[in-house]
Amino acid sequence: MTRIRLHDLDFELFLPEAEVNAAIDRLAGELRAKYHGKRPLFVGVLNGAFFFAAELVKRLDIECEITFVKVASYLGTHSTGRVTDLIGLNERIEGRHIVVLEDIVDTGNTVKHILDALADHHPASVSIATLLFKPDAYTQTIPIDHVAVRIPNAFVVGSGLDHDGLGRNLPGIYRIITPAQ
Ligand code: IMP
Numbered sequence: 756m757t758r759i760r761l762h763d764l765d766f767e768l769f770l771p772e773a774e775v776n777a778a779i780d781r782l783a784g785e786l787r788a789k790y791h792g793k794r795p796l797f798v799g800v801l802n803g804a805f806f807f808a809a810e811l812v813k814r815l816d817i818e819c820e821i822t823f824v825k826v827a828s829y830l831g832t833h834s835t836g837r838v839t840d841l842i843g844l845n846e847r848i849e850g851r852h853i854v855v856l857e858d859i860v861d862t863g864n865t866v867k868h869i870l871d872a873l874a875d876h877h878p879a880s881v882s883i884a885t886l887l888f889k890p891d892a893y894t895q896t897i898p899i900d901h902v903a904v905r906i907p908n909a910f911v912v913g914s915g916l917d918h919d920g921l922g923r924n925l926p927g928i929y930r931i932i933t934p935a936q
Pocket of ligand 1: 862911916
């Protein structure tokens with residue numbers, strides 16, 4: 756399936772599942788080397804990161820923990836920049852090595868908000884790992900430590916990412932087809 760319609764929008768296949776898997780393999784290798792022996796706490800950002808989090812941690816044969824938090828920062832196809840509080844963070848953070856797992860870093864507002872909230876809990880370290888990164892949309896200065904795939908600034912779905920609720924279950928990544936002007 757190379758072309759799909761979700762609600763009112765059309766998408767075409769941009770990254771096949773095999774390429775997404777290969778990128779996650781590479782990232783898992785990086786994280787294994789960095790966190791072996793440190794028992795990191797992975798913090799997946801729901802809803803989108805459920806897919807990436809599962810795919811990543813099943814490749815990590817190191818001692819680690821995983822939990823999920825929720826923030827709301829996005830509506831439709833453009834980032835609003837609005838964020839709310841972190842919901843569901845019950846683990847002890849102080850002194851821990853934290854790896855925030857994102858489905859995609861777009862403007863970076865969400866990641867900034869999460870890092871600010873985590874800093875209040877005095878972790879030993881915090882890094883960010885994301886399935887997708889849009890460098891051209893990024894407005895923050897925080898380094899994005901671990902990126903599986905850098906993509907152009909276009910709206911995408913699949914592998915956990917949605918368009919108003921649809922598309923999260925699609926393997927691979929699909930990019931919006933912009934109608935001809
Ligand atoms: P940011 O705060 O602008 O970095 O946006 C982060 C959140 O916006 C992500 O966790 C996604 O939920 C959503 N988002 C950003 N870009 C896209 C996209 O291309 N497709 C689907 N969701 C996106």
